[in-house]
Amino acid sequence: MNSKNQLYFTIHGHFYQPPRENPWTGIIENQESAYPFHDWNDRIAHECYSPNGASRLLSPTGRIQDIVNNYEYMSFNIGPTLMNWIRKKAPETYQHIQEADKKSAERLNGHGNAIAQVYNHIIMPLASPEDRITQIRWGIRDFEFHFNRKPEAIWLAETAINMDTVVDLIREGIRFTILSPTQAESFRKIGDSHWSDCSHTNIDTSRPYRIYPKDAEGNTICEGYLDVFFYHPSLSSAVGFEHLLRDANVFGKRILDIFDPKKTEPQLVNIGTDGESYGHHEPFGDMCAAWLFNKYAPDHHMVPVNYGWFLEKFPPQYEVKLKNVYGEGSAWSCAHGVGRWIRDCGCSTGGPGEWNQKWRTPLRDAFDHLKKLADDVFLREFPKYSSINPWEARNLYIDCLVDSKDEERSKKFLKHILKHPDNEKESAAALRLLEIQKYVMFSYTSCGWFFNDLEGLEPVQNMRYALRAIELFKPFLPFGHPIKEEVLSILARAVSNEHQWNGAEIFTRFAVPEIPVTMKLMAERAVVYHLKLNDIYYDKDSRIHTEKKSSRRRQTLVLSSFRDTCLQEALSAKILVITDHLGRVNIVVCEGSYNDLSFVSDPNISIAELRSLYPTAYVVRLRDLMSDSLKRINQLSTQKYLAKITETFSEVALQQGLTVDSLADPDHTLPDTMRKVLSLDI
Structure with missing residues (x-):
């Protein structure tokens, strides 16, 4: 594996779902669109997350030859809120993911396949300095909780980055990240003076690059650097849009075609993909990946590695400048920097020609207004209960969030940050302030702006988080403070495409429960x-x-x-x-x-x-009532009355002299109704 002519390849899977939990219960409600599953996390877990932990490797005759843990061979990140859901709802899959990271680290000189993610997928260049740090630290601490090690890298939501984000990552000990080649502007050999333009996606993605933290005048901002990998554009896109996951031989050949045997320097065929492609978007895509890793790759002398291992073996020889790095920055999914999450830039997921995304600006403005009040209240009130800097206390709050049911963990946290941890009233006030901060950040989850209409599930979910924050404000504001009305007045400037409802109407219709x-x-x-x-x-x-x-x-x-x-x-x-x-x-x-x-x-x-x-x-x-409530009541009613019916059927059967042996009649002379009665009794 130390040959420079060796064909190394890395497939990165970004496994992510936005936070879907009801902010009042912490539980994901039944989602009819995910039928026959309970919700979208549940559905995608069955189709993708779980199969990739135990994927079937079939023989030419269709018999199972082996069971493969794909996470052991692919680089991956799993959104923190999703990972916590998997831990609770799919523990076997959770264990497979943890085992894969350990085994990959054993195979790759201590470099595990898993990397971290900014906590709830906010667009970092648009976030406040304090929020950026919290997102990184929460992402790191959550990763440590699940994988029992520090992450080498972190996935940025929509790969959105600017120089402020670069500096934050360096200061927080992040070694590298993964970006789109469309984000690169120019590069040069480290030590050279001449920059080569690569603003048309023409950067060589087979090698890593280094970003030095310098301001627009070339002055060093901080010590250190951030290394980056740019994924191969056409091959990464083909996984999602050309159905490469239908045939491992076709996929493998496409990887081989990228490799340039004439190059003397080490090469990494580097593919960035939506993790849900492996089974959800492409049914049985996990089996294609399993065959690629375990059959096609060994047969063609291809070695699956991860970014951390490659970086250790072959450090960057080139540095890179990013587009708009001193402004709002850039992202993979927006051709206009990060406009997709703040204005009607033209990027969307489709819809009729007359549709627009002008609603994006007032949606963000409304949350910005809420955030300003939340931050003002936080900085004013929190010092009453704690001697720790409020932002530092918020950064530490992740120790409660990684396992919210662990009361001892919460007590330890409160003992550390509060002046009087045994005072229930003060503890509750401090936790309220921290919960407000959490829900305000959740309202900025990127999915709320990504799609084509304000009426979508994602913007409404962000509104629900904002509403929960508003409710928690009550003890800290003067009686009658119209914070909700202020937010609604800003939302009213946003107009949806489908029904031409304004944002205040959508908030009232869908975010505010008809009954608390x-x-x-x-x-x-x-x-x-x-x-x-x-x-x-x-x-x-x-x-x-x-x-x-x-x-x-x-x-x-x-x-x-x-x-x-x-x-x-x-x-x-x-x-x-x-x-x-x-x-x-x-x-x-x-x-x-x-x-x-x-x-x-x-x-x-x-x-x-x-x-x-x-x-x-x-x-x-x-x-x-909530659909899950109705489901629980129906299950209980069925359980109760089925027990009564079974008892009655048993009495009837005994009275008529029928026994279990009656079912063994080979001529089936027993009436079908009676057969069912006895079967139910069993």
Whole structure:
């Protein structure tokens, strides 16, 4: 592997999904568009993340020859929020990913295949200096939590970079990153004075380059440097758009064709790809990769390596300048620098010709307004509870986020940063301020601007994070401070393409829950009591406490409370659950424990009449609760009543003298109905 004529190749997979969690519950809700799976993370995990950890290597006759862990042979990054989801929801896949990094490090002189990612995929050149540092440090710390080592490199969202970002990466100990060749402006041999233009994507991508941190006048900004690899443009694009993952032989030959045997210097065929291509975008793409790594490559003397190993063996001999490096910077997915995330630059994902993306500017302006207030409040309030610099405390908050269920980890963090960690009120205030900061940063997740319309799932999800931050502001602002109205007034300047709704309408329609999420959670628990499912209701939310007050004529009155001790959020409600003669379940939720909510005279009362009777209450049908709540209740009901039915069937079978042996009748003389009864009994 030390021959300069050896054919080395690296395939990098960027595995990423935006944060999809409901900001009030921390849980990803059921997403109908991902059917038959629960949500898009779940679907892509089944199609891509899990198969790549255990990909089938088939013989010419279709028999399984081997099971291959593709992560062991490809360079990869996995978004931090996605990696945490995989850890909880797909533990076997999580283990495969960790094992692959360890084995690749053993094979490649200590260089593991995994690299880090800026935490929630914000566009770094558009971020504040403090946010850039937090994104890098959170990304590094999250990586250390999962892989038990420091990362050599970090993936930048949309590969967006400028000199400020370069300097931050160097100061935080990042050795290299991966960029698009479209971002390079000029290069030269280190030590030479002449620069060669490469602004037309004509840079040699087979070697690494070095960026020295200098200002526009050529003065050194800081010590050190950042190395970069530019992925091969046409080959990287072909993976996604020319279906190279349908045939490993075709893919392998394309890699061979890139290699130049006349070159005397070491070469790396370097491919940057969307990780979801390997099984999600291209079904069974993982199997193509497995064959390429384990069959085609060895047969053709091709060696899969990672960037860290290649960099150690063959350090950069050339330095590079990037486009617009002293301004907003550049990105792989925008031909106008980083305009795609701030203005109507012309880049989009399609749509009718009359569509535009003018909505991008007011969307960012609205979040900028929220951020300014959040930062002002943070700097004013946080020192009341901590002696640590507020920004440094925020950087350390990642120690809680990597495993939010670990109470000991949270206690250790609070003990480290707070003046009085045993004071619950002060602890809650400090955590609220940090959560505001987290959700404001989440509202800048790049996907919110990437696509073609303001009505998309991604902008709405960013709005939901902004709304959660607004809610958490309450204890720190003067009574009646119109922060929500201020944000809405800016959003109102944005207009969607599909329905011509303004941003304030979209925020109100889709980001603001019709019923507060905590109310929905309490309503779910009340329905469980009403349907007498409480004895088999497990996995309860410990923040909710419910007490059945009384029942009569298909009606149940319940007292419920919600208390989040960490954030000192508390809410109580009286809830009336009614089942009408058709089996429809209606729910009336009145905030507060003391109100006039009581049984109705006729349980067949309509929804409209209930709303007229209780105009200040939330009046909904069972189907209006969160889809996961409905699913849980249906499962519990089925479990309960199926048990009763099975018991009844068993009694009938015994009374009729039927036994399990009756199923063994080879002539099938037993009626089909009775056969099913006995099968169910078994």
